[in-house]
Amino acid sequence: MPEKYDVIVVGAGNGGLVAAATTAKAGLKTLLIEKHNLPGGSATSFRRGRFEFEPSLHEMAGYGSSEDPGDLRELFDSLGVNLELVAIKDAYRIIDTSNGLDVTMPAGRDNYIAKMEETVPGSKESMLKYFELTDDCIRALDYLTLMKGNPDLGVLMGEHAHFMKLANATLQEVLDLIEMPKLAQQVLTNYWSYLGSPTEMCDFFIYAIMLDRYLRYHAYIPKDRSHEMSLAIEKVIRDGGGDIWYNCPVTRILIEDGVAKGVATEFGEVYADQIISNVIPHKIFGVMADSAAVPEAELKRANARTIGCSAFCVYIGLNKSPEELGITDYSVFISDSDDSNKQFEQMGSLEDNNFMVMNCLNNGNPGCSPEGTSMLWVTQLYNGDSWCDIKPEDYKKVKNDIAKKTIKIYEETLGIKISDCIEEISVATPVTFARYLGTPKGTIYGYQNQMWDTMLARTMNRVPEETIKGLIFCGGHSFMIHGYSSTYKSGSRAGSQAVAALAAMRGEQL
């Protein structure tokens, strides 16, 4: 076994990759250990015949153009991640078969408000209020970031009075208070599934920030699927002299007297001053740490939390082009209910879950599949629990029946026939995500975003809740909540924290 590392990063998901890139680039001796044979976790790709499918990234927020860069582009630039991403033109199309709603919402705030007024006459005033409150949240977030989490209460109460109120309010509460018409609420909250929490469970703050990031900066996707992003970040680690061990499951986190010392793999133990975990606390404290070394606070916190939802995806390669088939959208959200809270409930049922997103990758990323073909991709959210009573021998039939149902919903809703030109198909379920992500119940979102466990709640308590010295968490389960740009940023923060901790340690030692 080698000499000690400065930093060991466990897990090469988005958070782990950026964390390792950050520490390696800072000159720290870094080891990234991943149990799978590929980097990225969710950010990967897979091939079937003539097609290479994107498994998880619908729309990346906060990237922006080179003229108006978002924080994610700035992060990639600062790491030297060299990538060409493509902007998605429209925000989304939303169709509700229960009330006949069918509208394509553009990106850009003014366009968005205008389209909403056209769709829901009389909505404009409430939309202006909504974005005014959004701006209050953005200003407050900028201030909190500037103050590195130690804001002055006087400044908050004086200059950020709206934010002080909004911080603990649900999305539903605020939309009702500003008297937004119900139909406009439905259109506006369409992205709830990206956060996995419906309007009564989601905080206004995170939704407002997220929607603004999509509308202002557009959504972006990589040209060669998210595997390309993972390799581009991985290259930064290699260029910084970092080591990467694939196919090497970490079996234990070594903790002594409340201090993380290293990790154990089946090939032996490796030590470091800082351990960054891209692995969910549930697994660290439930399986990988010696039970005697697990602080009670971690058990209570993990037990208090709810494991986030998983997903069901159908990846389809078609032997006709989008033009031939009449597919014009990049993403269309289809539901049979106008209530996200009801849709959230249906995630617990294999029978009643009729909410889905259909993406046509070619309409965001032309040329992503051979000429005369196209790639479609269905996503539904499910609670992992809804899949737990299936017998192994029935599994294939269950997943194919649901796949057929989603294809039928799409065909009937859009009037587009695709079932006779399916050249390749692959179906992923919570079991698939459990297999490739190794998460409890196959969650793709870490922990449920809920009012006591929001991004704000996690961020404000991040430092006081650290129980093991030298153990830092990043990823969708950590303080920034899930989603591509959030997990990348959480990795950046974790990496920077490790750099600072090592500088402090060595300063003391000197």
Place this chain on the structure above:
Amino acid sequence: MSDMANLESLNPMGLLMITPTRMDKIEAAPNTPLASTDPITELKNALHPLVQYLIIERIIDHVDDARSYVLVPDVAKGTESLAYFSAGQYLSISLAIDGATVSKPYSISSAPVGALKGAYTITVKRSDGGFASCYILDNWKEGDSVVASGPEGLFTYEGIRDAKQVIGLAGGSGITPFLSLARAVVSGTEDFCLTLLYGSRTSAGILFKDEFDALEAACAKIKVVHILSDEEAEGYEQGFITAELIKKYAPAEDYSLFICGPQAMYNFLDAEIEKLDLPHKFIRHELFGEVKNPEKNADYPADALGYEYKLVVNIRDEKVETRCAASETLMVAMERAKVPVPTQCRSGECGFCHSYLISGDVYMPASADGRRLADSRYGYIHPCSTFPLSDVELEVPSK
């Protein structure tokens, strides 16, 4: 500024409520140990075990120097039941040959229901020419232990994609997945009609003749046509599987072609199938198998053959140095040098051996280049289908 009076009902100190609420919530939760698993993870483990420890319960001799091995769970080693599979899938079997661990894919020939009853059957044929097959035939005995992967592979019937009518084209040991597919149809696990065009040399050398006769008799959805290359006999087609022959047995409606056989058969059939002008979606190939004779590809550099190169392999913090001939894959050289590299399909397709090329020039036949789009730009290769064109340094995943 528009009127925000209606925010009045919100607590002006809302932000300060967040942490106390969170602390209360956490304080109220139990301090019980966290569950180490959950039902979805258990279902995942049942469907996709990383490893299955098996015992050879029975060996069945067949014609043409082939044998079937009935494999049952090795409970003592921790495998309590067998993973269910889709007909057409394979097991990657680990073999310790002369101290080196080699993994080779073998299609399961038994029906999926058999796995529920606790047995898989794989069939091995000496005429494959593979040293692993010869090793198995010469060494495996009843009662021996076998280490296998979970069921893998995509040579399966998918009703959403495939036509209801399937024409199977089989040659050599390529018959084994079709036996499983036919059995799955007969036992009601799969629902499609299978017409199998099955090439053998002589009528006496037809592997699984009796089994297919019985399946044909048991179920109207199964039809088997035997084609003999080296013998003319009543009731058999003579020659090779050609476009004409496929047309003769093809139904009037849409049909899918499922093809499994040795490399030579694929090479011949690809040209024949092209004459049928079928859409891509109706042509399903099983893996091509170990890539050999790179020089047979038109784009292979003419003067590259005959050299032997230095191969340096980095695995975690260890370094191994060995030699690799231009005519062999990096995987074969690593296995000979006893470097434990993961591999499953050995055809360039599955990406299980996804490795980082630190330096050197390599050749990959386009037909066996199953890499992802970004891989080549970032220096990744699949060593199981890659040949050296210079000294090479690689970083490989652990096994």
